[in-house]
Each structure stands twice: as C-alpha cells, then as structure tokens.
Amino acid sequence: MALPADSGVPSRWSALAFRAKAALLRTRRTLAEIRSRPARHRRAEALRDAPVVTEIRSPLWSGAEGTGEHDLTAGKIQNLRLAVRVLDGVVVPAGTGFSFWRQVGRATRRRGFVAGRELREGCLVASTGGGLCQLSNGLYEAALATGFEIVERHAHSRLVPGSRAAAGRDATVFWNYVDLRFRSPASFRIEARLTASELEIRFRSAAAPAAGIVIPFPAPREAAHDCVGCAREGCVHHVPKGAAVTRRPTAWLVDGSWPEYAALMRAQSGPEDRLFLPMRWPARARYAWPELPGGEDRAILVALVRARALRRLPTGGGALPRAMLDFDRRLAEAYAGRLSYRHTHLVVGQGLLPHLWRLGCLQGRSFDVLMERWPLAALQARLDRALTRHPESPTLGDFRAPEEIVAADAGALAAAPRLYTPHAGIAARFPDRAVHLDWALPDVTAVPTPTIGGRTILFPASPLGRKGAHALRDAVEGLDIDLAVTGRAREHDKPFWRNVSARTVPGGAWPSPLAAVVLPAIVEHQPRALLRALALGIPVIATAACGLDERPGVTLVPEDDAAALRQALLQALGDAPQRLQASARNSA
Numbered sequence: 001m002a003l004p005a006d007s008g009v010p011s012r013w014s015a016l017a018f019r020a021k022a023a024l025l026r027t028r029r030t031l032a033e034i035r036s037r038p039a040r041h042r043r044a045e046a047l048r049d050a051p052v053v054t055e056i057r058s059p060l061w062s063g064a065e066g067t068g069e070h071d072l073t074a075g076k077i078q079n080l081r082l083a084v085r086v087l088d089g090v091v092v093p094a095g096t097g098f099s100f101w102r103q104v105g106r107a108t109r110r111r112g113f114v115a116g117r118e119l120r121e122g123c124l125v126a127s128t129g130g131g132l133c134q135l136s137n138g139l140y141e142a143a144l145a146t147g148f149e150i151v152e153r154h155a156h157s158r159l160v161p162g163s164r165a166a167a168g169r170d171a172t173v174f175w176n177y178v179d180l181r182f183r184s185p186a187s188f189r190i191e192a193r194l195t196a197s198e199l200e201i202r203f204r205s206a207a208a209p210a211a212g213i214v215i216p217f218p219a220p221r222e223a224a225h226d227c228v229g230c231a232r233e234g235c236v237h238h239v240p241k242g243a244a245v246t247r248r249p250t251a252w253l254v255d256g257s258w259p260e261y262a263a264l265m266r267a268q269s270g271p272e273d274r275l276f277l278p279m280r281w282p283a284r285a286r287y288a289w290p291e292l293p294g295g296e297d298r299a300i301l302v303a304l305v306r307a308r309a310l311r312r313l314p315t316g317g318g319a320l321p322r323a324m325l326d327f328d329r330r331l332a333e334a335y336a337g338r339l340s341y342r343h344t345h346l347v348v349g350q351g352l353l354p355h356l357w358r359l360g361c362l363q364g365r366s367f368d369v370l371m372e373r374w375p376l377a378a379l380q381a382r383l384d385r386a387l388t389r390h391p392e393s394p395t396l397g398d399f400r401a402p403e404e405i406v407a408a409d410a411g412a413l414a415a416a417p418r419l420y421t422p423h424a425g426i427a428a429r430f431p432d433r434a435v436h437l438d439w440a441l442p443d444v445t446a447v448p449t450p451t452i453g454g455r456t457i458l459f460p461a462s463p464l465g466r467k468g469a470h471a472l473r474d475a476v477e478g479l480d481i482d483l484a485v486t487g488r489a490r491e492h493d494k495p496f497w498r499n500v501s502a503r504t505v506p507g508g509a510w511p512s513p514l515a516a517v518v519l520p521a522i523v524e525h526q527p528r529a530l531l532r533a534l535a536l537g538i539p540v541i542a543t544a545a546c547g548l549d550e551r552p553g554v555t556l557v558p559e560d561d562a563a564a565l566r567q568a569l570l571q572a573l574g575d576a577p578q579r580l581q582a583s584a585r586n587s588a
Helices: 012-032 067-087 100-104 133-146 259-268 300-312 319-338 350-359 376-389 403-415 424-429 469-476 528-536 562-573 576-587
Strands: 052-059 090-092 097-099 115-120 123-128 149-152 181-183 188-194 198-204 250-253 274-277 296-298 345-349 366-370 419-421 434-436 452-459 482-485 502-504 514-519 540-543 554-557
Touching: 052 133, 067 100, 067 115, 067 133, 067 188, 097 100, 100 133, 133 149, 133 181, 133 188, 133 198, 300 319, 319 350, 345 350, 350 366, 350 403, 366 403, 376 403, 419 424, 424 434, 452 469, 452 562, 469 562, 514 528, 514 562, 528 540, 540 562, 554 562
Parallel strands: 250 274, 250 345, 274 296, 345 366, 366 419, 419 434, 452 482, 452 514, 482 502, 514 540, 540 554
Antiparallel strands: 052 198, 090 188, 097 181, 115 123, 149 181, 188 198
C-alpha cells in the first residue's frame, strides 16, 4: 500500500522525539497516581462456576503471512501469551476499577516480551510488546457488552489490518499513560486464553444475566500502513518482506526415542524445525532421535540427575512413578525456557504435555502429540478396575497422579488435532484424531533364534499386577510347563507363583525352544518383547491392552480372563484336547 503523498518518512530524529515525549507523559502519569494508583487484582477461584455474561473471540492469524509477517505475528502471539497468563482467573471486586497496565505490567524483553506489530505514527511498526492492543480491544468490547462503566479508553487513529473491532469500539494501550480502565457495580471474573487460532475472553458474574457471545467485526475506517515490505527503505521502522511461509517452524519436544516416532520425525520435519531432547550421550540408544536442520536444545543436567536418581529408587511403593512425574515437569520447564516464539507449531511427547499445558506454553500454538501411554484418566481407571478384582495387589494402587495433572493432561489432549500412536488400543480410543502408525519390528539378524516348540512359556515382564501376572498364575497352575520370567520386580516379598514352576532368565537371552511368548497385560505401552517374538516367528499370546493389531501369529485374549488365557496356552502347546482333560482332572 502506498503512503499518502504528503506524509513524511519517519526518521531517527522523529523516533527520538517520540520517545522523549512518551517519557514525559509516562512520568506525568506516574506522579499523578502516587497516591491513587489503581489496584492490581489477584487470581482466585471465586466465580469460577458463575455464568458467562460475555464472550469475545478474535483471530490470531490473518492467513497470509510472509517471513516478516510471520515473525511479527508470532511475536504478537507471544506477547498475548504472556499477558493472558497474568490476566486469566483475575477476580475484580464490585465497584473496584480495572486497569489494563496495572494488571498486565510493562512489556519488556526481560519479562519475555518480543517484537510485534504496534500502531505508531500512522504505521504498523515492530515494537517490543506489540500486539497487546488485540487484548485491550477484546476487554473493551466485553466491558461494553456487559454494561460496565468505561473510566478511560483511547481509540486507534487508524484501522489495524486484521482488527476485529467495530467502528468506535477499539481501545489502544501504550505504557503507561494510554490505558484502558473500567469498573462494574458487581464483582466479575476475567478468563483469557489463546487457542491455536483465536484469542478468547470471557467475563463471568453472578449478578448479571448471560449476554451470549459477542464477535467484533472490522471497522470501516482509514487503514494503517504496514511497514513490512514497505518501499520506503529509508524509514527507521522499515522491515524487509520475506518469502511466503508455506510451513510454520516446528519444535519437537521429546524424551525417550521410539523407532516409530523417529521415523515420523524423519518423514515430517522441515528445514527450520528444531529438536528439544534430554541428551545425546552416553545413553544414545535411548535418545536416538534424528538430527534436524534447525538444530537442537538439550536438557543434559535434567537427564543426568534423572538417570542417577532412578538407579537408586525402589520399583514399588509408587516412588518410581512419582519421581518420573517430577522429572517430566523439570524437563518441560527446561524446554519452555528455551522455546522460541517463532515455533508456532509443536510436536510434544505425552509425558511433557500436562506440564507444558500448565505452564501456558501451548497457548496460541497448534500442537500434535506423540502418545506414549493411555490418557492419565483412562490409565488410572484401568488400574482402579484391576485393583477391584485383585485388592491384595500392592502395586495396582500404589500411585495416582495429582488431580491437577490429570485435568491438564485431559485438557491438552482435547485441544490437539492429531495424536500419533502405534498402539491399536489408544488409536481406537480417538478414532477421529488418531494417526495409527505401524509398529517397527526389531532387527533380529544378530540375535540367537530360539526354536519353536517344547513346553517353555516366556513371560517377558516382571510378575506385577499391571502386567497380568495374576491371570497368568491362575491360567498355568497345574499345567506341565516351564515358565520363564524376564523381570525381577515383585508384587511383594512373599512367593508369588505358588505351585507354578517359574524361573528368572535374562531379558536378552531367551530360552530355546519356546512354545510362546505370553503377556496378558492390563497396562502395556511399548510391547517391544512381543514385537521381537513376532520378528522371530514365535507365537504371541497377549491382551488388547498391549496395543498389537490382530495379525497372524498373535492370539488376543480378554484381560484378566484366566480361562481364556489357559485355552490359548494349551493351543500354543499343541495338545489342547489332552491338556484340557488333564486340567479338568487337576481341578477336580
């Protein structure tokens, strides 16, 4: 868009004059309010369930950003992200004034604010904290729609492209002398958040009737000039226009590597994608993620502390899952501190998801999830049902995540458009959003191949309740078999297998011959041992909770069904009729 012929090009001198004038006006406002400074309201639980009296929605993206536009729009979203953190959940008492700047505070780089678009001297320029007017516009529109008293409000001199404010209903802000202030005769609660595409503002009050949803529309006024790509390169605010952005930069926030997710990263990563991982060395097999062209950030200290702590923790009593949850939080905080505002799309490992959601890092961004487990609510429900059937098990009920973490996990999963998983059970739970990946069979060319047959059954886990050990014990009791167990953790100190002949073998050295590999798990997220068995051609007996699809070589049995599991075992041993008769005699 061309500038008017009589308009001058802003120079460094005019910029200095503007700053000097702004400093004087800020000083005057500060001195005038030494004794009457507006109150800063606190976040509280009050009015959380009060009716919504007004709701405002405005888009974050215009839909056609080049490189310069993308970065400034992403900067605006970062500034809004920081502002809504301190605004969401604020309760304003009846008759008390609300001040935008008193509540949000000054937008400085030290606080994390970055360059975004700001309307100045008739142009949209890049400025630290730019874009906060979208928030003040929404608050003003909500205050008007609810019938609040407007104490102070200033209009833009020109239309901001992409603005959703109706004519005469916008409110610009500029620290600290251009403010937005209003009050209400009744107390009200402010809720502000960012989705991947919109800014949402809600007012709740128990004293006002619901007013529905208010959607502002563009104002028919003179449009402001956009300095991005402007032909006047001598202007002090000039921002070069870059090429169109066809794929927004993505950050991959991950922990331990799965081969399925590593393959996904290779297939989908772009030239500006950046990888966030705990470390590369010495546990390279655990963190064998592909290298991305955009570089990587590592949380080495968190990874080393976690590795050392986990070696000392007992496997029982809930200490291990509590420690894992705490280290997930620390890892998420480390990533959040290094995440660039330019990364407007994220791919997140599920363990980090609830913590990033609570930190507010996911607001204003689109994100996909690498599903590494059942959702926490579903996972704990599965354990609760199993504990009802086996109340004697000390491990089925030894840990439950805090309610706020479970709620954050559910909220973040509900907002994610795509959930990647190779687990058939988890994919079936989200049929509209899950991307069902294929399990990666391991390379077994260098592994000794057990012969198939004999009477040895391999249980590739520890005898714990969540691995289906109770059902397996009941199913094999009285059978003439050799039970090989790879895990060393125990339900308790008492002998678990009772009259069953069981022996512990190293996890990597499977006995030969093998009749079947059996895992009747209640919870299993990575059935690597079962995939190894399939690669070796050994029959597999498992539950649907193990995440395998029905295929040749796989027999699926119901969870915690000892009779069905016994039948499948007898079939695998190759003498079902005879063994069934013997089983009946033993039971009698």
